[in-house]
Amino acid sequence: MDYEKNIKEALSKVLGKKEEILLEKPKNLEFGDYAFPCFSLAGTYKKNPSQIALEISEKLNKTKIKGVSKINPAGPYINFIVNKENLTNEIISEIFSKKTKIVSKNKKSKEKVMIEFSQANTHKAFHVGHIRGTSMGESLARIMENQGIAVIRANYQGDTGMHVAKWLWCYLKYHKKEKLKNDESWIANIYVDAVKKLAGDETGELQKEVNEINLKLESKKDKKLNELWKKTRLISLQALEKIYKELNTKFNVYFFENQVEKEGKDIAKMLVTKNIAKIDDKATIIDLKEQGLGVWILLRGDGSVLYSAKDLVLAMKKFEKYKVDKSIYVVADEQKLHFQQLFKTLELMKFKDIKKCKHLEFGLVRLPEGKMSSRTGDNILYSNFKKEIVEYAKEEIKKRDSKIGEKELEKRAIVIAIAAIKYSMLKQDPQKVIVFDKEESLNFEGNTGPYLLYSYARASSIIKKAKIKINLKIKLEKLEDKEINLIKKLGEFKEVTEQAYKNLDPSTIANYSFELSQSFNEFYHFYPVLTAEDKIKQQRLAIVEAFRTVLKQSLGLLGIDVLEEM
Ligand code: ARG
Numbered sequence: 001m002d003y004e005k006n007i008k009e010a011l012s013k014v015l016g017k018k019e020e021i022l023l024e025k026p027k028n029l030e031f032g033d034y035a036f037p038c039f040s041l042a043g044t045y046k047k048n049p050s051q052i053a054l055e056i057s058e059k060l061n062k063t064k065i066k067g068v069s070k071i072n073p074a075g076p077y078i079n080f081i082v083n084k085e086n087l088t089n090e091i092i093s094e095i096f097s098k099k100t101k102i103v104s105k106n107k108k109s110k111e112k113v114m115i116e117f118s119q120a121n122t123h124k125a126f127h128v129g130h131i132r133g134t135s136m137g138e139s140l141a142r143i144m145e146n147q148g149i150a151v152i153r154a155n156y157q158g159d160t161g162m163h164v165a166k167w168l169w170c171y172l173k174y175h176k177k178e179k180l181k182n183d184e185s186w187i188a189n190i191y192v193d194a195v196k197k198l199a200g201d202e203t204g205e206l207q208k209e210v211n212e213i214n215l216k217l218e219s220k221k222d223k224k225l226n227e228l229w230k231k232t233r234l235i236s237l238q239a240l241e242k243i244y245k246e247l248n249t250k251f252n253v254y255f256f257e258n259q260v261e262k263e264g265k266d267i268a269k270m271l272v273t274k275n276i277a278k279i280d281d282k283a284t285i286i287d288l289k290e291q292g293l294g295v296w297i298l299l300r301g302d303g304s305v306l307y308s309a310k311d312l313v314l315a316m317k318k319f320e321k322y323k324v325d326k327s328i329y330v331v332a333d334e335q336k337l338h339f340q341q342l343f344k345t346l347e348l349m350k351f352k353d354i355k356k357c358k359h360l361e362f363g364l365v366r367l368p369e370g371k372m373s374s375r376t377g378d379n380i381l382y383s384n385f386k387k388e389i390v391e392y393a394k395e396e397i398k399k400r401d402s403k404i405g406e407k408e409l410e411k412r413a414i415v416i417a418i419a420a421i422k423y424s425m426l427k428q429d430p431q432k433v434i435v436f437d438k439e440e441s442l443n444f445e446g447n448t449g450p451y452l453l454y455s456y457a458r459a460s461s462i463i464k465k466a467k468i469k470i471n472l473k474i475k476l477e478k479l480e481d482k483e484i485n486l487i488k489k490l491g492e493f494k495e496v497t498e499q500a501y502k503n504l505d506p507s508t509i510a511n512y513s514f515e516l517s518q519s520f521n522e523f524y525h526f527y528p529v530l531t532a533e534d535k536i537k538q539q540r541l542a543i544v545e546a547f548r549t550v551l552k553q554s555l556g557l558l559g560i561d562v563l564e565e566m
Helices: 003-015 039-045 049-062 084-097 128-145 162-174 184-199 205-219 223-246 261-273 307-322 333-348 382-400 406-426 449-466 481-491 493-502 507-526 534-557
Strands: 034-037 068-074 077-082 112-116 150-157 253-256 278-280 283-287 295-299 326-332 357-362
Touching: 003 034, 003 049, 003 068, 003 077, 039 049, 049 068, 049 077, 077 084, 084 481, 084 534, 112 128, 112 307, 128 150, 128 326, 128 357, 128 382, 128 406, 128 493, 128 534, 150 307, 162 184, 162 205, 162 223, 184 205, 184 223, 184 382, 205 223, 223 382, 253 307, 261 283, 261 295, 261 307, 283 333, 295 307, 307 326, 307 333, 326 333, 333 357, 382 406, 406 449, 406 507, 449 507, 449 534, 481 493, 481 507, 481 534, 493 507, 493 534, 507 534
Parallel strands: 112 150, 112 326, 150 253, 326 357
Antiparallel strands: 034 077, 068 077, 278 283, 283 295
């Protein structure tokens, strides 16, 4: 039943349909399920709001509002109390009837959206910032899919360009005796070494060598160099795939920078003939100073192509090939200017789909200085980072369960570690800079991934111990306050998923998951389930099962797996 609509209709009848009706949802049940504040009517009625509340309540009480059992004036508010038996039964049966997925029914749209995210480069480390971007992209994809949207998950990996040239140069010059290793950290370390060597390059001689390699790499004419690039590129890509698997992500489409290099050059040249770009000191640039966006360089003086020009090609490719209705780039806010320049240039080119492109920025991830194995987040490897969190998770698990077997420990620790990492990043406002704190994110009692998993596992364990079939068609009666609270919270799930979609913000789902788990733990704390008398036990078990169902889906939208036992 749409209680809100019924109340609004009744109010607008009494008020003569003029004002827009805004209802509040009091957090405290005592104040009813919906409240109508009368402040704004004071002007029209020339009376104080409390008086207005009294008079309107009287009028409302003369007719019945469907689903509403009480209408109470309270100071300047009118509180509406809905029929709890109706409400709770509706919520529970809705949850059980769509056990597998709660998709908003009205939104089976045919909309097709491409979300480009993660975009880790080959020949470099996958760092903590990549974890945030990857978790966000995956969660957004799930949130949209839940709204019935067809999502294409796209990755755009930097497998060529200056950073790759640096790697190849460093390998050939300083590490050639080493055999190529199928090892993420070996690859990443050579890049770090390249950066170090180039930092000491006072005459610029070394950079010249790198530039030469970059040109050769781009022309793809040097067979030996090409071979080395191919092999090392593959090693990198394979390492990245392993990471994606651990992070519960799969891509539908892979774009690579090397595929848009040539066209990038062509576009840059074309833009010169159209007077959008110009040659300046041999380089090809677009002057966007008038628009407050500085100068955007497309080609270097030696003709090699930059990240910028490649993105022009990519933007168009996405629409040409995949006919998407929207193209979202989940990229760190460090690149804000880049995307402004990109979109402005596309606009100048009269690219027809520019309005459908969106840069969704996310903030930096920092690691607390001295607390983790790397001083800065920049070069810390995913694998090392993960190992450290997994080890810590193991200690925490053993504190609670000293007899746990090694295999089970390993399995649980990885799920908990990934949940801790992802949740600590997703619960934050996407634009906020975050400091990842290992201890905090793995605290089993705070607003953390482990706390949520623990709540879920607790519910599972209750169900398991009950050893009876849960009655999914149960009719709930005579509920206690905290039971009603929990069920009402369960009933908010759909709205929360819509909100998360509207704002493209997974933190809405994260915070909801936390509040939901809190309501559950409160319920569990106050009322016995397994030891209650039979009828109440059945009823409470159904509530526990409904909680499990919704929390699992809610965490699923964050890309977080649950554990049945913890
Ligand atoms: N690989 C790039 C980097 O590491 C990010 C790519 C973002 N996407 C894009 N279309 N420019 O900075």
